Amino acid sequence: MPRKKPFSNKQKKKQLQVKRERKRGDTGSGPSSRNASVERGGERQSDTSDSETTDIRRINQQPFGRDGRYDPNRFRLHFEKESKEEVERRKKLAMETVLKPVSDKELEVSKDEIYPSEKGLVFPRRPSWTYEMTRESLLRKEEKSYRDYLEDLHSRNPPGSLSHFEHNLETWRQLWRVLEMSDIILLIVDIRHPVLQFPPDLYRYITADLHKQVILVLNKADLCPPPLVIAWKHYMASQFPHLEMVCFTSHPGQSYNTVLQKKRMRKKADWSRAGGLIDIFKACQEITAGKVDLSSWEQKIQRDAAAARLDGELQDEGAESVLVEHQSDSALEMSNQELYKDGVLTLGCIGFPNVGKSSVINSLVGRKVVSVSRTPGHTKYFQTYYLTPTVKLCDCPGLVFPSRVNKQLQILAGIYPVAQLQEPYTSVGYLCERTPYLSVLKLKHPSLQEKESQQSTEEPSWTAWDVCEAWAERRGYKTAKAARNDVYRAANSLLRLAIDGRLCLCLRPPGYSCLKEHWENHPDLPEIMALQGRAAEEEGSAEREDEEDGESSSEPEEERDRDADDDEDGDDEDEGFGHRGWSDDKPSSGFTVNMYNVLRENDCE
Numbered sequence: 001m002p003r004k005k006p007f008s009n010k011q012k013k014k015q016l017q018v019k020r021e022r023k024r025g026d027t028g029s030g031p032s033s034r035n036a037s038v039e040r041g042g043e044r045q046s047d048t049s050d051s052e053t054t055d056i057r058r059i060n061q062q063p064f065g066r067d068g069r070y071d072p073n074r075f076r077l078h079f080e081k082e083s084k085e086e087v088e089r090r091k092k093l094a095m096e097t098v099l100k101p102v103s104d105k106e107l108e109v110s111k112d113e114i115y116p117s118e119k120g121l122v123f124p125r126r127p128s129w130t131y132e133m134t135r136e137s138l139l140r141k142e143e144k145s146y147r148d149y150l151e152d153l154h155s156r157n158p159p160g161s162l163s164h165f166e167h168n169l170e171t172w173r174q175l176w177r178v179l180e181m182s183d184i185i186l187l188i189v190d191i192r193h194p195v196l197q198f199p200p201d202l203y204r205y206i207t208a209d210l211h212k213q214v215i216l217v218l219n220k221a222d223l224c225p226p227p228l229v230i231a232w233k234h235y236m237a238s239q240f241p242h243l244e245m246v247c248f249t250s251h252p253g254q255s256y257n258t259v260l261q262k263k264r265m266r267k268k269a270d271w272s273r274a275g276g277l278i279d280i281f282k283a284c285q286e287i288t289a290g291k292v293d294l295s296s297w298e299q300k301i302q303r304d305a306a307a308a309r310l311d312g313e314l315q316d317e318g319a320e321s322v323l324v325e326h327q328s329d330s331a332l333e334m335s336n337q338e339l340y341k342d343g344v345l346t347l348g349c350i351g352f353p354n355v356g357k358s359s360v361i362n363s364l365v366g367r368k369v370v371s372v373s374r375t376p377g378h379t380k381y382f383q384t385y386y387l388t389p390t391v392k393l394c395d396c397p398g399l400v401f402p403s404r405v406n407k408q409l410q411i412l413a414g415i416y417p418v419a420q421l422q423e424p425y426t427s428v429g430y431l432c433e434r435t436p437y438l439s440v441l442k443l444k445h446p447s448l449q450e451k452e453s454q455q456s457t458e459e460p461s462w463t464a465w466d467v468c469e470a471w472a473e474r475r476g477y478k479t480a481k482a483a484r485n486d487v488y489r490a491a492n493s494l495l496r497l498a499i500d501g502r503l504c505l506c507l508r509p510p511g512y513s514c515l516k517e518h519w520e521n522h523p524d525l526p527e528i529m530a531l532q533g534r535a536a537e538e539e540g541s542a543e544r545e546d547e548e549d550g551e552s553s554s555e556p557e558e559e560r561d562r563d564a565d566d567d568e569d570g571d572d573e574d575e576g577f578g579h580r581g582w583s584d585d586k587p588s589s590g591f592t593v594n595m596y597n598v599l600r601e602n603d604c605e
């Protein structure tokens with residue numbers, strides 16, 4: 001009898017994913033299957049479009065699995081492959097360049113730096129169509145228009161100056177469809193760097209061309225100091241006057257002292273406790289101005305809040321079922337532009353990958369209806385969900401719009417999957433120069449590792465490589481063969497900490513440093529802190545530290561390995577912040593990281 005092959009969890013997950021896809025009738029070959037974002041990689045390319053034209057086939061190409069079956073990696077984002085020499089050069093630099101903290105001013109970024117108006121950073125539009133057109137002629141027209149768009153964009157921006165952006169027409173089609181079918185657009189951005197994820201051209205298109213309203217959801221508000229939340233809110237309002245704005249968090253009361261924390265604080269995401277739900281409702285109520293009956297939504301919010309107070313969490317059994325409409329061929333859909341059709345308000349959730357669109361949808365529903373992942377590009381197809389009989393939600397796949405943001409920021413903003421980085425050290429250096437990494441990570445310089453007993457009076461200088469090495473030492477990351485410190489894995493782990501907000505990099509609006517005092521004394525602070533659940537966190541922190549002190553320092557290897565960048569399953573709902581076994585070291589007693597400290601906002605306390 002042939003010996004059974006060992007079957008890893010990872011393989012099992014892949015198998016399940018394949019099954020699920022098959023069940024949905026998706027073999028990755030239909031035009032509605034979401035193609036990979038940005039410049040999709042994969043050596044093998046096979047046609048996945050059901051169109052007969054070669055042109056269309058070429059533009060819809062996507063990588064396939066080795067055996068021609070579904071490949072879960074086909075949705076991965078890809079940067080262009082860099083040469084080995086370039087990678088080696090940067091690695092050497094990371095080993096030699098001494099890290100220097102950047103000035104506060106350098107953390108400030110304006111919309112014009114990311115989307116300079118003269119660079120033609122527009123997004124591809126759907127060309128005009130009529131009901132008389134055949135499917136094929138429509139596809140051909142779209143494809144031609146898309147090619148012209150790319151040509152124009154590249155002619156205005158020299159090679160290497162553009163960020164990596166979505167190159168797949170099929171994904172843009174999904175955005176077009178969502179924009180057409182939605183009455184109000186919820187444009188979701190990460191409050192740590194909203195200007196990165198807010199393309200002015202998109203705003204112009206929705207408000208001026210489609211004549212629809214945008215509600216800007218400043219999401220992940222729990223990760224940002226309240227004065228900065230307020231400053232960003234004011235900056236965005238000053239630049240984009242037709243925006244409704246809402247601060248939001250799906251994880252209120254998030255603890256910041258989580259980097260070295262072993263115990264899981266949050267077993268499961270509690271979608272019923274999100275902050276900002278009522279504000280989204282109010283914004284919609286104002287925009288719809290009585291044209292849609294939103295009373296069922298208001299009642300739902302009240303009911304959910306009451307249930308959460310009673311049960312601590314909404315139970316699935318008791319929750320109303322949500323009607324899900326799976327979308328099919330987005331290329332074919334000719335949308336009806338009538339607002340509030342059949343008395344239903346359709347809210348389209350759009351934004352860059354990883355900004356929390358799916359989390360916002362789950363929070364609005366009050367329980368998990370969409371899976372959430374740290375891996376950007378997790379949402380592949382747009383889907384609609386009935387929140388109530390008169391409110392429909394539409395979750396769009398994340399899209400990377402062309403911009404001039406640098407690669408390091410793109411990585412740290414979670415737009416690019418860390419697992420695919422060829423050289424992560426430069427990004428670690430970039431991060432460390434902008435965060436108080438030493439106090440957060442409690443690192444010991446590699447040159448001092450050997451000299452345990454020796455007291456050095458001189459502060460050693462750090463390179464990005466040193467940081468990775470020290471983190472590998474602290475976490476016990478060893479290479480399989482030589483059991484040396486696994487610096488690459490440590491670098492990936494550090495980048496993940498940044499993306500998750502545990503080693504938090506927040507950018508600031510222009511002029512923030514000069515007006516810091518103003519924002520720190522702003523009358524809206526209590527409101528933002530309440531939304532963040534900040535007071536509750538501070539009260540609870542002492543208790544949690546006690547818990548940690550009592551913990552055993554042992555931790556299963558698999559648990560530590562989750563830190564590796566391999567969440568192909570992607571659904572990290574259970575991997576809430578601070579739950580992973582970060583260290584087999586015991587945290588030093590009373591170790592806390594003040595959130596303002598983390599964000600270099602000491603004075604805000």
Ligand SMILES: Nc1nc2c(ncn2[C@@H]2O[C@H](COP(=O)(O)OP(=O)(O)OP(=O)(O)O)[C@@H](O)[C@H]2O)c(=O)[nH]1
Binds near residue numbers: 219357358359377577
């Ligand atoms: N701290 C914090 N993390 C959040 C919040 N919302 C989402 N996240 C995390 O951000 C990551 C991405 O969340 P998703 O909801 O999957 O984001 P998405 O925009 O749907 O992502 P794509 O599927 O890539 O388009 C996950 O790890 C979430 O746990 C929030 O309010 N606060």
